[in-house]
Amino acid sequence: MKVAFGLVGAMGIAALALPAVAAPDGAALFARCAACHTKTGAGVPGAYPPLGADFRALAAKPAGRRYIALAVLRGLSGPLTVEGKPYRGVMPAQVLDDASAAAVLNHVGTQIAKTGPAFKAFTDKEVAGYRASGAALSSADVAKLHEGAGGK
Ligand code: HEC
Known part of the structure; x- marks a missing residue:
């Protein structure tokens, strides 16, 4: 009895002490985006687009949400125009599970894109849906989704 209780007790403590099931840390994950888009998300004109007004405008529309999620999951290779500047770069697909991509x-x-319409959070389930529906798209196909998706 004593042993059994000790085990259950220890398991309870282990479960409490392990935050492994906690939501992924979006701020920490952003470090990999910052390598190209810069720490503030301002980007580099002509090379790495800003994650700003265009992002927020896109995130306010269903087609735009699908586009930005797929840019991350499938990669992106333009041409595309973001906030009036042309880009013809290549963003490699980011290896992230649904929860990490949402985070x-x-x-x-x-925290990064500060101007534009109110931002509605992505859920893991929403990202999973885009991943499934976009599984056959190339990075060039994803870039074609930008136009008409409601961006700036
Ligand atoms: C290796 C560099 C690189 C990394 C890392 C990177 N990106 Fe990109 N990203 C780009 C480039 C280049 C483009 C523009 C591609 C083009 O010209 O077609 C882009 C475009 C985008 C776009 C489309 C912007 C718009 O307004 O249409 C989004 C959204 C985006 N990136 C988000 C992210 C996020 C989020 C991460 C991190 C998880 C990330 N990127 C990591 C290089 C990168």
Whole structure:
């Protein structure tokens, strides 16, 4: 009895002490985006687009949300125009599970992209849907989704 209780007790403590099931840290994940888009998300004109007004405008529309999620999951290779500047670069697909992709997009939407319409958080389930529906798209196909998706 004593042993059994000890085990259960220890398991309880282990479960409490392990925050492994906690939501992924969007701020920490953003470090990989910052390597190109810069720490503030301002980007580099002509090379790495800003994660700003265009992002927030896109995130306010269903087609735009699908585009930004797929840019992260499938990669992106333009041409595309963001906030009046042309880009013809290549963003490699980012290896992120649904929860991590949602967390990093939500970090961008709330902490990096500061102008534009109110930001509605991405859920893991929403990202999973885009991943499934976009599984056959190339990075060039994803870039074609930008036009008409409601961006700036
Ligand atoms: C290796 C560099 C690189 C990394 C890392 C990177 N990106 Fe990009 N990203 C780009 C480039 C380049 C483009 C523009 C591609 C083009 O010209 O077609 C872009 C475009 C985008 C766009 C489309 C912007 C718009 O307004 O249409 C989004 C959204 C985006 N990136 C988000 C992210 C997020 C979020 C991360 C981190 C999880 C990330 N990127 C990591 C290089 C990168």
